[in-house]
Amino acid sequence: MKIKKDEIPDKVKKIIRVFQKAKIELFVVGGSSRGLLTKHRIEDWDFATNATPKQILALFPKNSFYQNKFGTVSVVMGKNKNDILEITTYRTEGRYSDKRRPDQVRWGKTIEEDLSRRDLTINAIAINFEIRNSKSEIRKIVDPSGGREDLKKKIIRAVGDPDQRFKEDSLRLLRAVRIATQLGFIIEPNTFKSIEKNAGLIEKIAWERIQVEIFKLLSSKHPADGLLMLFNSGLLQHLMPELIQGRGVDQAKHHIHDVWTHAIETLRFCDSKNPVTRLAALLHDIGKPVVVQGEGEDRSFHNHEVVGAAIAKKIGLRLRLSNKQLDKLWRLVRWHQFAPDENLTDAAIRRFIRRVGKENLDDILSIRTGDRVGSGVPKTSWRTDLFKKRLVEVQKQPFSVADLKVSGNDVMEILEIGPGPEVGRILKQLFEEVEEDKERNKRKYLMERIKKLEG
Numbered sequence: 001m002k003i004k005k006d007e008i009p010d011k012v013k014k015i016i017r018v019f020q021k022a023k024i025e026l027f028v029v030g031g032s033s034r035g036l037l038t039k040h041r042i043e044d045w046d047f048a049t050n051a052t053p054k055q056i057l058a059l060f061p062k063n064s065f066y067q068n069k070f071g072t073v074s075v076v077m078g079k080n081k082n083d084i085l086e087i088t089t090y091r092t093e094g095r096y097s098d099k100r101r102p103d104q105v106r107w108g109k110t111i112e113e114d115l116s117r118r119d120l121t122i123n124a125i126a127i128n129f130e131i132r133n134s135k136s137e138i139r140k141i142v143d144p145s146g147g148r149e150d151l152k153k154k155i156i157r158a159v160g161d162p163d164q165r166f167k168e169d170s171l172r173l174l175r176a177v178r179i180a181t182q183l184g185f186i187i188e189p190n191t192f193k194s195i196e197k198n199a200g201l202i203e204k205i206a207w208e209r210i211q212v213e214i215f216k217l218l219s220s221k222h223p224a225d226g227l228l229m230l231f232n233s234g235l236l237q238h239l240m241p242e243l244i245q246g247r248g249v250d251q252a253k254h255h256i257h258d259v260w261t262h263a264i265e266t267l268r269f270c271d272s273k274n275p276v277t278r279l280a281a282l283l284h285d286i287g288k289p290v291v292v293q294g295e296g297e298d299r300s301f302h303n304h305e306v307v308g309a310a311i312a313k314k315i316g317l318r319l320r321l322s323n324k325q326l327d328k329l330w331r332l333v334r335w336h337q338f339a340p341d342e343n344l345t346d347a348a349i350r351r352f353i354r355r356v357g358k359e360n361l362d363d364i365l366s367i368r369t370g371d372r373v374g375s376g377v378p379k380t381s382w383r384t385d386l387f388k389k390r391l392v393e394v395q396k397q398p399f400s401v402a403d404l405k406v407s408g409n410d411v412m413e414i415l416e417i418g419p420g421p422e423v424g425r426i427l428k429q430l431f432e433e434v435e436e437d438k439e440r441n442k443r444k445y446l447m448e449r450i451k452k453l454e455g
């Protein structure tokens with residue numbers, strides 16, 4: 001396998017050079033050595049060394065810090081998040097007291113020792129570089145568990161005994177599925193069987209760590225296939241059991257799939273890259289199995305978007321989404337059922353924009369695209385296209401209480417009342433009436449209306 005030299009950014013070369021000068025061993029490991037051997041973009045660089053955290057800090061006195069007790073030193077090489085590079089002292093892991101974190105981390109002596117406690121063979125490859133005249137050359141590749149061979153065969157395999165590895169740290173169950181999804185690899189049968197067997201252990205893992213993996217899976221190129229793998233491995237049952245309720249729940253005419261398959265297919269064809277939007281696509285019909293009534297042609301799912309929004313929020317809370325992400329998820333599920341009718345008034349379109357939120361309009365349209373293609377109908381329709389145009393147009397004509405042909409002063413004079421919430425209430429009522437029909441925005445008409453709105 002060849003490595004393109006220009007794939008190593010300057011910030012990485014600088015780090016390698018510092019270690020080279022100090023004559024201390026340093027390897028590129030983890031996702032970055034894996035990425036160097038495949039065509040995948042490397043987002044974050046991981047390094048391993050036999051230097052202790054103290055020694056690493058001394059190598060970068062001005063721009064490094066030590067955050068945790070696991071031997072990882074962060075070196076700041078620029079302003080962005082990706083410019084923080086992590087260097088970890090070789091580890092060897094002893095006993096494990098629970099399924100969350102190793103209870104004991106000891107420094108390892110050799111890179112081989114360090115690689116043996118890593119999760120997957122393709123993540124247990126270490127590459128040592130030498131920088132000469134600002135060019136990088138490979139000096140050594142250490143690959144004790146056949147990671148390169150598995151990369152070639154596109155196989156995900158646990159390092160060592162899978163049962164033992166998944167029991168030591170059960171997040172590895174999910175990492176295996178996430179990385180298989182990202183790379184489009186197949187999980188080797190023994191490892192897969194072990195995931196099925198140990199799937200329940202994922203419940204011991206902190207949801208914050210689970211969220212990281214789920215978001216990486218959702219952000220990958222083939223998130224729908226990832227979800228199917230999560231289901232087939234038995235992990236989904238422990239993460240989002242609500243989704244599985246949709247299996248075998250058939251839908252009325254217009255739909256070719258059951259609720260479960262429709263959820264997967266909507267995710268597949270949702271054309272947003274945002275992981276929260278993709279999660280909303282997956283969960284948009286999550287209320288259907290709860291509210292389903294009737295059979296065959298008479299089947300209905302009344303209120304499923306209301307019930308579904310509440311369930312989606314519960315799932316979002318479980319996954320430790322931020323308040324902002326939760327709000328987005330809730331709105332997208334709550335309002336996904338809009339009908340892009342050509343006869344909608346401007347007011348109705350404005351109401352829709354207010355409910356969904358301007359910043360979420362593209363997202364809800366992406367979910368609609370997924371929803372349509374995932375139901376076996378064309379990507380769009382003339383009505384949907386018209387609706388999209390009107391969403392843009394309506395926003396170009398700002399219309400607020402200030403545009404009414406009467407003011408708060410008029411209200412106070414006519415009703416002989418002083419300033420207070422009543423004035424605002426009446427203006428809001430008038431505004432809503434005018435929004436429904438712009439013809440009503442005439443001074444004389446509104447003055448008459450004010451008299452009638454008293455009390």
Ligand code: ATP
Binds near residue numbers: 029031043119123
């Ligand atoms: P990404 O490209 O998303 O960063 P990654 O494989 O680099 O993927 P990291 O979380 O950055 O994932 O971890 C770096 C490396 O540390 C992994 O490749 C693996 O070798 C090791 N590692 C991470 N988590 C575990 C774990 N739970 N058990 C064992 N080894 C792990």
Ligand code: MG
Binds near residue numbers: 031
């Ligand atoms: Mg990484």
